[in-house]
Amino acid sequence: DGDAFKYYADGEWKKSSSGKAVSIVNPTTRKTQYKVQACTQEEVNKVMETAKAAQKLWAKTPLWKRAELLHKAAAILKEHKAPIAEALIKEIAKPAKDAVTEVVRSGDLVSYCAEEGVRILGEGAFLVSDSFPGNERTKYCLTSKIPLGVVLAIPPFNYPVNLAVSKIAPALIAGNSLVLKPPTQGAVACLHMVHCFHLAGFPKGLINCITGKGSEIGDFLTMHPGVNCISFTGGDTGIAISKKAGMIPLQMELGGKDACIVLEDADLDLVAANIVKGGFSYSGQRCTAVKVVLVMESIADTLVEKVKSKVAKLRVGPPEDDCDITPVVSESSANFIEGLVIDAKEKGATFCQEYKREGNLIWPLLLDHVRPDMRIAWEEPFGPVLPVIRIGSVEEGIHHCNASNFGLQGCVFTKDINKAMLISDAMETGTVQINSAPARGPDHFPFQGIKDSGIGSQGITNSINMMTKVKSTVINLP
Numbered sequence: 001d002g003d004a005f006k007y008y009a010d011g012e013w014k015k016s017s018s019g020k021a022v023s024i025v026n027p028t029t030r031k032t033q034y035k036v037q038a039c040t041q042e043e044v045n046k047v048m049e050t051a052k053a054a055q056k057l058w059a060k061t062p063l064w065k066r067a068e069l070l071h072k073a074a075a076i077l078k079e080h081k082a083p084i085a086e087a088l089i090k091e092i093a094k095p096a097k098d099a100v101t102e103v104v105r106s107g108d109l110v111s112y113c114a115e116e117g118v119r120i121l122g123e124g125a126f127l128v129s130d131s132f133p134g135n136e137r138t139k140y141c142l143t144s145k146i147p148l149g150v151v152l153a154i155p156p157f158n159y160p161v162n163l164a165v166s167k168i169a170p171a172l173i174a175g176n177s178l179v180l181k182p183p184t185q186g187a188v189a190c191l192h193m194v195h196c197f198h199l200a201g202f203p204k205g206l207i208n209c210i211t212g213k214g215s216e217i218g219d220f221l222t223m224h225p226g227v228n229c230i231s232f233t234g235g236d237t238g239i240a241i242s243k244k245a246g247m248i249p250l251q252m253e254l255g256g257k258d259a260c261i262v263l264e265d266a267d268l269d270l271v272a273a274n275i276v277k278g279g280f281s282y283s284g285q286r287c288t289a290v291k292v293v294l295v296m297e298s299i300a301d302t303l304v305e306k307v308k309s310k311v312a313k314l315r316v317g318p319p320e321d322d323c324d325i326t327p328v329v330s331e332s333s334a335n336f337i338e339g340l341v342i343d344a345k346e347k348g349a350t351f352c353q354e355y356k357r358e359g360n361l362i363w364p365l366l367l368d369h370v371r372p373d374m375r376i377a378w379e380e381p382f383g384p385v386l387p388v389i390r391i392g393s394v395e396e397g398i399h400h401c402n403a404s405n406f407g408l409q410g411c412v413f414t415k416d417i418n419k420a421m422l423i424s425d426a427m428e429t430g431t432v433q434i435n436s437a438p439a440r441g442p443d444h445f446p447f448q449g450i451k452d453s454g455i456g457s458q459g460i461t462n463s464i465n466m467m468t469k470v471k472s473t474v475i476n477l478p
C-alpha cells in the first residue's frame with residue numbers, strides 16, 4: 001500500500017512484499033488515520049537473522065559506547081516530542097499534555113538506563129572456593145553479565161513509546177539486539193521513536209521494528225526459534241504467549257484490578273484526589289489504574305460525595321483539547337465497558353452520574369454500592385468506570401483484593417503507618433502504595449505483578465538484569 005508507513009529492518013525503511021497494509025483507526029473520529037505495513041512471516045524470518053548477526057557485534061561494542069549512543073537517542077527522542085505526541089493523540093487519543101509527557105519520560109528512561117547499565121554491568125563477582133566444605137583455596141570464580149541475544153519487545157497501545165523504550169533501552173545497554181512489534185494503535189508513534197534511534201546512529205540491524213496483524217505474525221514471532229527473550233506488556237495475550245513460548249526468559253506485565261482500601265482515619269480529600277487521578281487519568285486505560293475502591297462503610301458517604309464533586313469537574317472531549325476523559329481506544333473496548341455498566345445496572349448498583357456514551361467517548365462514571373456478584377467488582381474495564389464497594393472491616397477489603405485473579409498493585413489510605421504496613425503485607429500484589437494511587441514510576445522502582453498480572457519484575461535495574469545471564473570463568477590452581 002503506497003500510503004502506509006514503512007517498517008524498519010537492517011537499518012532501512014522498507015515496504016512489505018505483501019503489498020498489504022493495516023489500518024489504524026483514530027478513536028476520536030473513528031476513521032482511518034494512518035496505515036502501516038502488513039509484514040509477512042518471511043519478513044519476520046529475515047529480521048530475526050539480521051538481529052542475530054547484529055547482536056554478535058554489538059555485544060563486543062564497549063559498554064561506554066553503547067551508553068553514549070543511548071544518551072544520544074534519548075536527546076533526539078526529546079527533540080521529536082511534538083510529532084510523536086501528535087501521533088499518540090491521533091492513534092490512541094491520549095490527552096495532548098500526557099502525550100508529550102510520555103515522550104519526555106521515555107527520553108529520561110533511556111538516559112537513566114544508560115547510566116544504570118554502565119554501573120551494574122561494569123561490575124562482576126569474584127569468589128573463592130574454600131568457603132564451601134571440602135575445598136581448598138584452589139578455585140577462583142569470576143562472573144560477569146552477558147547478553148541473552150535477540151529480545152522480542154511487544155508494548156501495549158496505552159504507552160506505545162514509553163513501554164517500548166522500557167524494553168529497548170535495557171536490552172540494548174546489556175548488549176542485546178531488538179525486534180520490536182508495536183501495537184497496531186500506537187504503531188506510528190513507535191516507528192517515529194525508532195526513527196530517533198536510527199538518527200542516533202545505532203548499527204544496522206540492531207533495532208528492528210516489524211508491523212502487521214497479530215493473527216498473521218503474532219504467534220510466528222513469539223514462537224520463533226530466533227527469539228532469546230520476550231518482554232511483553234498487554235492483556236490476556238500474555239498468558240497465551242507464556243504457554244506457547246520456548247525455554248526463554250519471559251517478562252510479562254498483564255492486567256490489574258488495583259484496589260484502593262480506605263480506612264476510617266484517612267485524609268478523605270487526599271483519597272478523593274488520588275481516586276480521581278488514579279481511576280480516571282487516560283480514561284482508566286492504565287494497568288495501574290485504581291479499579292476498585294474498598295471503603296469502610298462509616299466514611300463511604302463522605303468519600304463518595306467528595307469523589308463525585310471532583311468527577312463533575314473532569315473535562316470530557318477530544319484529546320487535542322487536552323480533555324481529561326477522551327475516547328477509549330476502540331469501539332470493541334467501549335462495548336466491553338458498556339457491558340460491565342449494564343450488568344451493574346441490572347444488579348442494582350447506584351449510579352453517581354448518568355451513564356453517557358457517544359461513539360468511543362464514555363463519560364466518567366462512579367458506581368456505588370457495588371456487590372461481589374457484579375462483573376465490575378472483578379473485571380478490568382480499562383475505561384472511565386470505577387466501582388465502590390463498601391466494607392465492614394479491613395479484613396473484608398483484604399479478602400476482596402486477594403480473591404482477584406490479578407495482583408499488580410494496590411493502595412491503602414490511613415494515617416496509621418503500623419496498620420498500613422500490616423495491610424501491605426497482607427495484600428497479594430506486586431506493590432502496595434501507602435497514601436497514594438498505584439503507579440509504575442519512578443521508572444527505576446521495581447514493577448511487578450503476581451498471579452495473572454505477570455511474570456518477573458520490571459523497572460530499569462530489574463529489566464537490565466533480566467535481559468542478561470551470568471557467565472562464570474573458574475581458574476583452577478594446581
Ligand code: G3H
Pocket residue numbers: 158159285286287288438439440441
Ligand atoms: O499500563 C500499564 C503501565 O505500566 C502503567 O504505567 O503507572 O506509569 O501509568 P503508569
